[in-house]
Amino acid sequence: MKKMKKAAALMMAIAMACGALAGCGGSQSAKTADSAANQTTVSTEGQTEGTQEAENGRHINVAFFWITSDLDPANNYNGWVLSRLGVGESLVKLNDELKVEACLADSWENVDETTWKFHIREGVTFSNGKAVDAEAAKASIERAISMNDRAAEYLKIDSMEANGQDLTIKTTEANAALLNNLVEPVFDVIDTTESEENIQTAPVCTGPYVVSGFTPEQTVTLAANPTYWDGTAGLDTITVTQIADADARAMAIQSGEIDLTNTIDNTSVTLFTDNEAYNVSSIISPRVNVAYMNQAETSPLHDLKLRKAVSYAVNRDAYADLIGGSAAHSAYSDSTPFGNDTITAYTYDEAKAAEILDNAGYKDVNNDGYREMPDGSELVLNYLQAADHGSADSAILATAVQSDLKNVGIHMEILSVENLSDYQTQGNFDLYTANDNSAPTGDPQIWLETMYTGLGTSGKKNLTGFQDDKIDEIVRKMSETFKTEDRYALAAEASQVLNDDAANLFLTNSYLNMVSAAKVKNAKQPVADYYFITKDITVE
Template sequence: MKTTRLKAVLLTFASFFIVFALTACGSTDSSSRTGTGGKETSPATSASAAPTHLNVALFWLGTNLDPAVEWNGWTLTRAAIGETLVQFDENMQLVPKIAESWEQVDDTTWKFQIRDGVTFHNGNKVTADAVKKSIERALELNERGLSTLPIESMKAEGQDLTIQTTEPYASLLGNIAEPLFVIVDTSADTSRFESQPVATGPFMVTSYTPDQEIQVKKYDGYWDGAPETDTITFKYIKDDSTRALALQSGEIDVASNVGRSSLSLFEDKGQYAIDEIPSLRTQFVWFNTTHKLLANVNVRRAISYGIDREMYAGTLIGGQAAKGPFTSALPFGYDKLKGYDYEPEQAKQLLDEAGFKDTDGDGIREKDGQKLTLQMILNSAYESDATVAAAMQSQLKEIGVNLELASYEDLTDHQRSGNYDLALTSINTGITGDPQYILDFYFKTGAEWNVGGYSNPKLDEIIDRLHSEFDVEKRYELAAEAQQIILDDAAYMFITYTPINIISKNTVQGATMYPIDFYLLDRNIKVEQQ
């Protein structure tokens, strides 16, 4: 595990965050994994060589391939189809992509220099005006657009794009790297983007079957040099165990997020390569705070004390026991937080104080004739969630809480409708390298994904202050204060920080796991001919 290394690079990013925003950035390092920048044809793609093909398993596939809709941009960046102005590399450093440099002119003004020589998959040149129209389209079509980028205006002149925000917005650089803002050619037929987006990545879509697969081929006009792999099939295999079996059988060559119970199948280094790192993903439970039983903070706190996170992480699924929403690899105040240890006696005392007693001796507490029975929904495809849910069910019964489990292929509709008591899932809490994005979208009153109905005016005020605070250390102090409020209110229950992995056959080169898991492959992925 690379916890120390990841934390070190993230701490480097902390100081880098503001300094880099204020100065122009150079071009991509030719020695980095983002490519050599050359356009020469490699021996593997010469006329005499047989075409090379790769089969890759995706653990998630969006509703379609239009990056401006829902979370579909994540599919495009994972499949190396689409790119944003800037992105995070494997060390959580912001690096240039479509923008070769940028500067912060003042608190509300940012200027991006669009890289010369970049073309869309249809051959059209990527200009500042094309980027402007692509971002405008995302802002118009996606409800989280303006919350992610509060843009007042944009001005395009040649290859210069100037963005004016509605307020000082310290996290703009990280937010604009979110795949919602994958750059597409809006002069193309955008009605076809659901199945064939026109983007800028090293691979371009040749066919798409919803809920099944994406076929891509290399884009010879890619600005950083054409890939050596000719074609790739991305297969949607949502179940962890099924992905592992597909890799073992040879059906696929590369798979990410293979369940830990299956990792032993791939220990032979002569056949497979495993890259596993601490992720920025937090496994946690939403409490529906509008539920009659869960509206009582002592009930939520009791449940939080009633589970053994250390055992889950150390014995069941790996990773690290969670304290707050952000993993300890992120420098957002983790060490300052007071979370919930496994204290079943404290849990019982809180339930006693809340008036829940086991009066009929069946082991389940009740109050006013209502049993303390709650239902938790979870995703049926995720091995780690199922394992933790079963353990939680057993431990909560010991404190008098009856936890019923319900598995679904997709939790979205249940969560958005409020049709749940508790919901177990995981999110990548470090996707912008900064705390503001997650706090805005999951914890603020009325936020898009605050589906538990949680509200605390003091927390809202702290989150608002983050928007205009450019001092890194002060941002982290605010983030720590915000997290402690969330913990004190027991609005959510944070379980583990889960490790992530990518496993490839030994014939594959360039498969490296990113901490931010909306990246998977790039132009350097290649497979040896056999």
């Protein structure tokens, strides 16, 4: 009975939070959908195009949660959008098993610890008709490295040599992750002889579609690439509109304003499943919902005992029931092959959490239902929450964590913010929310390095103050370990260290959901979320 009452209380708290979100954001969601759907773009030829269906040809309207301020793949993470548009392609790509497959390079060889050779596929051209050879690939990679610290860190290049279709890469040190890291869209191959203005607004690439119009952070219009090397694009034109809010995207596809979208919350997918008017494609993704814990001395969570108590206090299975997905067991999603089935993870154990707190001196001195610090001072954990991909999941999880911590006497305050980075960089938090891709390159190293060590200098930095010499040593070993199964074993070892350290709250493994109108065919949600629009998508 006690458990039933607690479950009911948790559900009521979540319902109240969702009601507040709907009350404050519902009308804004509709407004976002309407305004975004009516945006227009001026094409690179000076022609104006909107989101209405093309008069002739096969056309669909698509919604992205994010369109960047420019389309230069070397700028920040803009390559992710270029790749999702079906415009940009890299030398290699990831399949749904997170394995590397050929793309612009059709073969490669790891000659030794610091030498890689790639053969660029014969007959590939940029959309302007220029041939793609090793020199073109080299120029594009060099440009990315010169502009983006993340690109330089991923490859650690000493030199590159182009000879016809053969590209030889030499690294400054052993870099076993190089092949996987090349799937990152920062390395999308572009025609670098184009002007910088063109690269920012309509980069010339090799994918099945070309950019015909672009309005920053609003719309992109696409046309089929007539020179595409891997068959024929299934559509003639596409209009892509930014609709940041997940509920607004769901409303837009229900209203018929758009024909295809993804990153729909699992709680909304039921609107479309078992309905012949829609197609739904869903997968458990490499993404993990995480509450990162601040381990600086200024935060109460500097105390390992408190972090362990918090880790036992949260009910991950209940969270998965609330928002979909499954309970997370480590920093890596269970969808990855990184050995999660071999590690010991935290389970929901309220009594264990209370025991740890009692033994560590966290007592309710004031009899107000909340524990104080061992020195008698107030204990309040500040949780930063921001919408991720326009989803309500982060708010639901924050409220659920708050409820579970209250059950063991821990006072947690939720602060909803627009921009997490303003607080993160100053360390003004105890926990913060994130929905992160735990295997962005299909390999375990780069995520571990950038999030849990001080070894990486770019991308998402280690913002929690976490440090463990064992993790640093595992990353060093990974750099020199070229056998895949051995790399996965090191990843499992790292996961166990992170769990033993109660590094963060790994809450749920996330679903990725793609929804389309029934007339849209062959739209499939990939496991690697670099990809979205493909040559196979067509319309009846």
